[in-house]
Amino acid sequence: MAERARWIAMHLLPHEAEVRRWVGGRRRRFGGGYDADDIVQEAYARIGNMDFAAIRNPRAYFFETARNLIFEHVKRERVVMIDGLTDGDLRNVMDSGPDPETALSARQDLRRFQDVVDSLPPQCREAFVLRKLNGLSQRQIAAHMGLSESTVEKHLARALKLVLERYETADGRAASPDAAAKLRAAGR
């Protein structure tokens, strides 16, 4: 389990914002009754249940999986026109993105950590820092802060929700305007 989480953290999360943006673009064009969240979450499930170690190019695979899921949804809803979803189109998008290895630079990662901590209310922040920076267990944090374990858990869940929201747009800020333009062009 820890291994899957590690793999997903390393190979899928950094590309999520990009895939999400691409999926969102399809939606505008075809007015399909699907949501980028739905597609992205289902893509995580589909890839996470595979023998992911065999996936050579996770970023491309993430796009392909999202594309296939869109197909499935579109088919289910009997929308006839399917455009901009061919292999060629997909390749354009994938080629225009950032280098998979550097999708998120270390610097952005650091800023994200700081941003997250910065934006938390005081108690939540303290619990989060004790857990992630100091590695205390939830039980130890509860004892230290004089809170119930379930309150500590709620604080940490809240921090995680915030982190998850950041993954939706994180590299949207990182991508150069040039890459964004190419992305739009690819969807034409």
Place this chain on the structure above:
Amino acid sequence: MSGRIASTAAEWAARLDAGPLDADASARLDAWVRADPRHQGALYRAQAAWLDLDRLASEHVAAERAALAAGREPEAAAPPVAAPTPPRARRARLPAGRLAAGLTAAAVLAGGGAWFLADRPPTYESQVGEMRRLVLADGSVLTLNTDSAVVVRMAKDRRRIALKRGEASFEVAHDASRPFLVTAGDLTVRAVGTAFDVRLRGGRVDVAVTEGVVELSNAGGRAGPPRRLAHGAAAEARDGVVAVSPMPRQVAEQRLAWRDGLLIFQGESLAAAAAEFQRYDGRKVVVVGDALAKRPVFGVFRTNNLDGFAEAAATLGARVEHRDGAVHLVQTTAP
């Protein structure tokens, strides 16, 4: 809507982070995950993000330390961020930037500070199959292998870590005024700034040094003066006797492969390999048949891939049986 799914997934991830679920919670989680593929995907995603925060945190600390060492403001703190910062987060007495300073203060407080020294020093544990990376208050990095436990005591004059169970690897931040002491059983490993691995199993302690020099001493000092162990050497301590041997690079890589989630075998017996897999898996591994148990094993496996190992064993002349929550490898062919 999906925002709600992500939110529920985050709650489950936090719940799982607290420890194993009881039967009731486990059933509820199971039902939720099965109800919709999006639920499962959202949980995978949430757990991945949660785990990744450990890496972000350790990189954050490392960057901050490097920046402070170089006498400049940490980069991470430099750019103004949009998120609102309460004024009290500014801790001007520290040279580092705004939030970074806040974090450092918190880290120092937790690891080196007063409130833990009082009575109970913190114990850090990993579960079977889990690997945990911790950044200590001094910036040293400690990685716990599967099913391991350490107690950390940070004081002004020394940094003391007790390995209670399993295996841990250390990258020690240099601080000549505060030696870094790791005890495992009777053995104490003393380092100033170096990298090494300590494994405790039964009465035996294995130490492997991958960087710098450490000193080994036995409790009570009956083994004589401390012995020096340099980069590229390994020691085995048992019953008060310490045996030192050179450790070729290849062997060092093999010993530390667990940090990459790998097990490397270079001719170890199948029985020994099975015991290694058992460390990382909840299931017991039983090897039946002397000839099979002695078969040498070569290969690279993922630590969590006991089933793949069992399949490989089948090609060496074993039948794989799953019963009583254990994996039995039963010899089928004559040697």
